[in-house]
Amino acid sequence: MQITDILAQMGGLQSVANDLGASESEVATGAEALLPAILGGFKQQAQAQPGGLDGLGGLLGQLGGSGLLDQVLSPQRTDPTQGNDVLGQIFGSPDVSRTVAQNAASQTGLDPSLLKKMLPLLAMMVTGYMARQQGGAAPATAGSPMDSDLGGLLGGLFGGRQAAPGAGGGGLAAMLDLNGDGNSLDDILRLAGKAMR
Known part of the structure; x- marks a missing residue:
């Protein structure tokens, strides 16, 4: 299932x-x-964290955890401040956010200003969803929006690639292991490199 379908x-x-x-x-x-660039930013954070992908789980909590997803899904208008904080953490500079929005605009034909406003809200949803799954939320029934096949979810972020069967589970490292070979960083590096060009 594509990430856009899940969202x-x-x-x-x-x-x-x-x-x-x-x-x-x-x-x-x-x-x-926009989503591949957000995941590319999380990949860079995983490399920078002590403990790699395991350390990224702690960072997700510091950024607001699953509550960020709840904020976007609530009927009230979403304050993008925490989303901008997430982007600042994963991209390191507002210039990167502007470049990501501009690149997405050239790909899609959408207004760059709309994409720039969308970026923090998407960052909040991705952070919240990853935090919820990494925190061991009860597995959902097959085919539900909160599908427990996290490898498939993140595969969808990068053009619909599917994880190997059984690649879900095993925490954040398994979530980011798109080809199910037990090594997630090779997948993320390759795909994030495509997203950040």
Whole structure:
């Protein structure tokens, strides 16, 4: 299942569309272009954390944990401040956020200003979702929006690649191991490199 499908089923794309006064299809198109860069930023953070991917789990909590996802999904307008904090942490500079939005605009034809507003909200959803899954949320039933196949989820972030069967589970490292070979960093490095070009 594509990440945009999962976010749509959770109500995330509709919430972002409502917040930004955009159509859900615009948000879905923008999300497909922006999400790989967000994951690329998390990849860089995983490398920088003591303990690698395990250390990233602690960082997710510091950034706001699963509560960030709840904020975007709530009926109230989302304050993007914490999303901008996430972007500052994973990208290191507002210039990177602007570049990511501009690149996504050239790919999609959407207004760069819309994509720039969308970016912190997507960052909040990804952070919250990863934190919820890493925190050991009860597995959902097969095919539900909160699918427990995290490898498949993150594979969807990078153009619909699917994880090997059974690649879900095993914490954050398994979540980021897109090809199920037990080594997640090789997958993330290769895919994030594509996203950040």
